[in-house]
Amino acid sequence: MAKIVQKFGGTSVADIDHVRHAAQVVVNAANQGDEVLTVVSAMGKTTDQLIALAEKISPMPAVRELDMLLATGEQQSVALMTMAIQQLGGQARSFTGAQAGIITESKHGCAKIEEVRPSELQACMNRGEIPVLAGFQGVTANQELTTLGRGGSDTTAVALANAIGADRCDIYTDVDGVYTGDPHFVNQASKLATISYEEMFEMASTGAKVMNDRAVSLAREGQLPVRVRSTFKPHDQGTLITGEQDVPDYSVCGVTLDANQIWFSWQMVVNNEQEKKLDSIASLFLRLNELNINADMIMLLAREDEPMQELVFTVDKSARSKVQSIIQSSQVSGESKISIDDRLARISVISRRLNHHPEIVASVFDALNHVDIPVQMVATSDMRFSLLIPKAHAEKAVQTIHGHCNPGFYGRE
Numbered sequence: 001m002a003k004i005v006q007k008f009g010g011t012s013v014a015d016i017d018h019v020r021h022a023a024q025v026v027v028n029a030a031n032q033g034d035e036v037l038t039v040v041s042a043m044g045k046t047t048d049q050l051i052a053l054a055e056k057i058s059p060m061p062a063v064r065e066l067d068m069l070l071a072t073g074e075q076q077s078v079a080l081m082t083m084a085i086q087q088l089g090g091q092a093r094s095f096t097g098a099q100a101g102i103i104t105e106s107k108h109g110c111a112k113i114e115e116v117r118p119s120e121l122q123a124c125m126n127r128g129e130i131p132v133l134a135g136f137q138g139v140t141a142n143q144e145l146t147t148l149g150r151g152g153s154d155t156t157a158v159a160l161a162n163a164i165g166a167d168r169c170d171i172y173t174d175v176d177g178v179y180t181g182d183p184h185f186v187n188q189a190s191k192l193a194t195i196s197y198e199e200m201f202e203m204a205s206t207g208a209k210v211m212n213d214r215a216v217s218l219a220r221e222g223q224l225p226v227r228v229r230s231t232f233k234p235h236d237q238g239t240l241i242t243g244e245q246d247v248p249d250y251s252v253c254g255v256t257l258d259a260n261q262i263w264f265s266w267q268m269v270v271n272n273e274q275e276k277k278l279d280s281i282a283s284l285f286l287r288l289n290e291l292n293i294n295a296d297m298i299m300l301l302a303r304e305d306e307p308m309q310e311l312v313f314t315v316d317k318s319a320r321s322k323v324q325s326i327i328q329s330s331q332v333s334g335e336s337k338i339s340i341d342d343r344l345a346r347i348s349v350i351s352r353r354l355n356h357h358p359e360i361v362a363s364v365f366d367a368l369n370h371v372d373i374p375v376q377m378v379a380t381s382d383m384r385f386s387l388l389i390p391k392a393h394a395e396k397a398v399q400t401i402h403g404h405c406n407p408g409f410y411g412r413e
Contacts, residue, residue: 001033001034001035002034002035002167002168003034003035003037003164003165003166003167004029004034004035004036004037004166004167004168004169004170005036005037005038005039005157005158005160005161005164005166005168005169005170006025006026006029006036006037006038006039006157006169006170006172007038007039007040007041007135007153007154007156007157007169007170007171007172008022008025008038008039008040008041008081008172008231009041009153009171009172009173009174010041010042010043010044010045010046010047011044011173011174011231012041012172012173012174012231013040013041013043013044013077013080013081014043014044015043015044016080018231019043019077019080019081019084020084020087021231021232022040022081022084022172022231023081023084023085023087023088023090024088025172025231025234026038026081026085026090026092026130027085027088027089027090028234030090030130035125036130037121037125037130037131037133037160037161037164037166038081038085038092038130038131038132038133039133039134039135039153039156039157039160040074040077040078040081040132040133040134040135040153041073041074041077041135041136041153042070042073042074042076042077042136043073043076043077043080046073046076046077047070047073050069050070050072050073051066051070053069054066054069060321063108063109064108064144066108066109067108067109067137067145067146067147068145070136070147071096071097071134071136071137071145071147073136074097074134074135074136074137074153075096075134077134078094078095078096078132078133078134079094081094081132082094082132085130085132090130091127091128091129091130092129092130092131092132093124093129093130093131093132094132094133094134095120095121095124095131095132095133095134096133096134096137097133097134097135097136097137097138097139097145097156098137098138098139098143098145099120100116100118100120100121100131100133100134100160101115101116101117101118101119101120101121102116102137102138102139102156102159102160103115103116103117103138103139103140103141104138104139104140104146104148105140105146106140106141106142106144106146107146107292108144108146108147109146109147109149109292110147110148110149110292111138111140111146111147111148111149112148112214113138113148113155113156113159116159116160116162116163118160118163118164121133121160121164122164133156133160135148135152135153135154135155135156135157136148136152136153136156137152137156138156148214149214149292150212151211151212151213151214151215152212154171154211154212154214154215155212155214155215155218157169157171157215158215158216158218158219158222158224158226159218161219161222161224162218162219162221162222162224166224167225168224168225168226168227169219169224169225169226169227170226170227170229170238171210171211171215171226171227171228171229172229172230172231173210173228173229173230173231174230174231174232175210175228175230176191176229176230176233176236176238177191177192177193177210177228177229177230177236177238177239178191178192178195178200178203178208178210178211178228178238178239178241178254179191179192179254180192180252180253180254180255180402180407180408181254181255181256181398181399181402181407182208182256182257182398185395185398185399186255186398186399186402187399188402188403189402189407190407190408191239192239192250192253192254192408193239193240194239194240194241194242194246194247194248195239195240195241195242195247195253196241196242196243196244196246196247196352197216197217197219197220197241197242197243197244198220198244198352198383199247199250199253199254199350199352199383200216200241201213201216201217201220202253202348202350202383202384203253203254203256203348203350204216205294206256206258206346206348206350206384206386207256207257207258207259207346207348208254208256210228211226211228211241216241219241223243225240225241225242226240226241226242227239227240227241228241244352249352250351250352250407250408251351251357251360251405251406251407252349252350252351252360252405252406252407252408253350253351253352253407253408254349254350254407254408255347255348255349255350255398255401255402255405255407256347256348256350256398257345257346257347257348257394257395257398258345258346258348259345259391259394260316260317260318261296261314261315261316261317261344261345261346261388262314262315262316262317262320262340262341262342262344263312263313263314263340263341263342263344263376263377263388264311264312264313264314264315264323264324264327264338264339264340265310265311265312265337265338265339265340265341266284266310266311266312266327266336266337266338267308267309267310267336267337267338267339268280268308268309268310268311268336269308269336280330281300281311283330284311284326284327284330287326288315288319288323288326291319291322293315293316293319293322293323294315294316295313295314295315296313296314296315296346296379296386297312297313297314297346297377297378297379297386297388298311298312298313298379299311299312299313299377300312312377314344314346314377314388317342320340320342324338324340343390343391343392344376344388344389344390344391345388345389345390345391345393345394345397346386346387346388347386347387347389347394347397347398347401348384348385348386348387349364349384349385349386349401349405350383350384351383351384351385352382352383353382354380354381354382354383354384354385355380355381355382360385360405361380361385363404363405364385364387364401364404364405366404367400367401367403367404367405368387368389368397368400368401370400371396371397371400373389373390373393373396373397373400374389374390374393375387375388375389376388376389376390
């Protein structure tokens with residue numbers, strides 16, 4: 001008998017028929033003798049619909065009240081899932097994040113889990129019941145309701161699995177595993193049987209939508225095996241996310257696309273010392289960190305003998321107004337100019353020890369050159385190689401790079 005946390009995403013519980021199907025997956029696991037804890041996301045596009053409602057009231061609603069509103073989506077689906085399990089003959093009990101002991105930091109909109117107190121859930125399982133938990137939400141030490149940000153139900157599931165000592169966490173979604181490219185438009189994409197925590201983290205943080213990057217990080221910390229599986233193919237084992245020692249050494253693991261990136265250029269002409277200019281940049285990134293805004297593909301263009309410097313970076317498009325406001329409020333003396341471009345996309349090639357294989361980088365440039373796709377910016381690390389290109393060419397670029405790099409091949413010498 002295994003102890004398993006099962007998480008069902010919004011597409012898996014999009015309507016009542018889907019809820020019933022997901023409930024059957026839960027009951028089947030319990031009937032096989034597994035000890036099961038279930039985490040559920042909001043149904044379908046419920047979160048987007050609730051945000052749209054809030055924006056009809058206010059273009060920038062208070063984050064606390066937005067959390068209060070968005071949390072209702074998961075509370076709806078968790079109650080329906082529990083009813084469906086009970087209707088199938090299973091014993092189940094629903095929990096909000098607060099009732100389940102999900103304790104978070106005091107930050108609305110994208111709170112981090114600080115502690116899990118699973119005593120109520122464990123008592124439920126000890127009674128032979130299936131706990132059904134609302135994902136994406138928690139509560140502060142002062143009993144303030146918080147949400148965990150997009151993909152937060154993944155984080156809930158992994159954090160709970162670590163806390164109760166689960167043998168595995170299964171992430172059920174509408175695809176049957178992790179692919180080397182988006183199978184919706186990359187015809188030659190192939191499913192990976194296994195992938196390392198490090199590779200999955202890079203894929204998740206650069207556009208792959210099968211799992212939240214914060215959840216992957218928690219799984220790595222707890223060395224928790226995670227399977228990405230299809231709710232609609234429950235017998236398919238999907239993709240196992242595990243330690244590097246259990247994964248083939250893929251030459252390239254995958255090619256990802258993030259079409260939600262926007263490009264900021266901050267040009268400054270400052271007449272005082274270099275330290276003053278760098279103070280403004282340091283303040284910007286400190287503020288971004290406070291707001292949980294991740295800046296990527298950062299470049300500083302400056303010359304010692306010229307008063308002008310240009311800071312270039314990308315962020316998710318949802319952060320546009322906040323970043324613009326931070327820069328505009330900066331106390332930089334002299335002229336300052338902001339340029340923004342939302343017509344760009346970030347393509348990333350994921351590979352272990354990429355810095356030791358320049359032939360992969362060369363092949364990417366060669367592939368794009370043959371189809372006349374321009375590259376506007378590049379960033380590299382030991383795990384990924386990212387390019388900023390015009391959004392109009394994004395899907396063609398992914399298809400072209402995927403065809404040249406042959407992701408999923410693991411015969412590297």
